[in-house]
Amino acid sequence: MPGDPPPMAAHADRESLEISDDYSDDGFPPSPPGYSYRLNRYTRPLIDYVRNEWQTSAKYTSLSLSPGGTDSPRWVQMFMSMVTAPRFRRYAIIYLVLLVSCLAGWMFVLSPRLEEHEALLHSLDPSIKDDVGGWFGTNALPRFDNITQLRDLDASLLPAVKAQKDGQPSSRRLIFIGDVHGCKDELELLLDEVSFDHERDHLIFVGDMINKGPDSLGVVDLARKYSASCVRGNHEDRVLLLRHDMESSNTLSPDSDGGISPDLFFGLKKKERALARQLSSEQVQWLGACPVILNVGQIPEMGQVVVLDKQDASSVMNMLTIDLDTHVPSSTRKGTMWTKLFNKHQSLLYSSLEGSVPDPKSQVMTVIYGHDSKSSLSLKTYTKGLDSGCVKGGKLTAMVVEDGGKQSIIQVRCRDHRDE
Incomplete structure (x- = not known):
């Protein structure tokens, strides 16, 4: 076409x-x-x-041509062509990120840990004891009136050394309960969660059972009902000391506070004074029998549980940190957590015993404690912190130890009781 x-x-x-x-x-x-x-x-x-x-x-x-109108040297042209290449820029960014990451990891992770490791080893060196005038806690055991310093748990309450076979339930269980602070409803819920059986289980409260929460008296009665063991925490200590002071000064009556300066109550709050008055004589006697330190005994995989001799009772109930040079404990957070020093000491002890004794784990020590809600649940090899802030709306924690040393953690949610 x-x-x-x-x-x-x-x-x-x-x-x-x-x-x-x-x-x-x-x-x-x-x-x-x-x-x-x-x-x-x-x-x-x-x-x-x-x-x-x-x-x-x-x-x-x-x-x-260069901006000036003259040719640049060839090496400059080669360098510019290299650095302006997309691949070079990508690799430069990647290597820069890796360099910054490594530098940050060294400055904020590795270097502090190495420094802490060296400080802990230095603190445990016996040669420095004389340099600082001796270590705290190596003096004679202090004595306090109306305080039980140390008590041994009945050996018949301990779990069996060997675990049961064929999925059989544990013959005995120890149930360690964290800081309850008067939260009875949450405590009962926790006992349901762990399937508590009074015939085979034994409850151990690690301190601070009372105060702050809505039903401290109910918590004490429940513990007495199940023949539980307990440890004297700083809140039990404060309320009991106030109770004894009220009895000695005949001020148990609610009307006896009139005209008395709050300074005479050691800074205790009105709610704590009311609790000291509400406790019955039987409840006061039971709480007063709680030792500062409870020697649980030998448990497989945990060694000797909670044995702290020659310790100041006030320090045991209140300490959070420790001075690495003098080993003086403190209730403030300005210092090294005592758990770090304790775990380092026990790990060194285990390493020194390994290969020289048949069962080195039986020679080490494990501490189960409360009174540190800020750190919450803190489970280390040789320390078990169970205070998970129940009264502040956190959780109530139980550590269950079964036959053969098997451990498990059970928790329940709590309401915030601070405004009640």
Whole structure:
């Protein structure tokens, strides 16, 4: 038909492209109306038809010149071409991130841990004892009136040395309860969660059973009902001391506080004074029998549990940190956590006994404690912190120890009782 391009067969050279000779200085043909070229047949690679006339074009020669109008040295051109390459920039960013990460890891993780490790080893070196005038706690055991310092748990209450076979239930269980602080409802819920059985289980409260919460008297009665063991925490100690002071001064009556300065109550709150009055004589006697330290005895995989002799009772009930040089405990958080020093000491002891005694684990010691809700649940090899802030809306924690030393942690949610 008129106007149609001739058939492909009409062309003698099928491997050529009919291209106009009128090229621009870019090396590309102009774009007039109609067909600018005819493709007969692709028999050669397209790269063979690429032209490089643009390299000699006047409009592009200025790109190779420096801004000052003079050529840069070749090494500068090579360097600039390298650093401006996309791959180089990607690798530079990756290596920079790795470098910053390694530096931050060293400064904030590895270096502090190495320094702490060296400080703990230095603190446990006996040669420095004389340099600091002796270590705290190596003097004679202090005596306090109306306080039971140390008590041993009845060995018949301990779990069996070997675990039961074929999935049989444990013959005996010890259930350690964290700081209850008068939260009886949560305590009963926790006992349901652990499937408490009075016939085979024994409850051990690690301190601070009373005060702050809504039903301290109910918690004490429940513990007495199940013949539980207890440890005298700092809250029991404060309330009992106030109770004894009230009895000696005949101020148990609620009306006896009138006109008396609050300073005479050692800074205790009105709620604590009310609790001291509400306790019955039987409850006071039971709480007063709670020792500062309870020697649980040998438990498989845990060694000797909670044996702390020659310790100041006030320090045991209140300490959070310890001075690494003098080993003086403190109730503040300005210092090293005592658990770090204790775990380091026990790990060194275990390493020294390993290979020289048949059962080195029986020679080490494990401490189960409360009174540290800020650290919450803290389970280390030789220390078990069970205060998980129940009275503040946290959790109430139980650590269950079964036959063979098997341990498990059970927790229940608590309401916030601080405004009650």
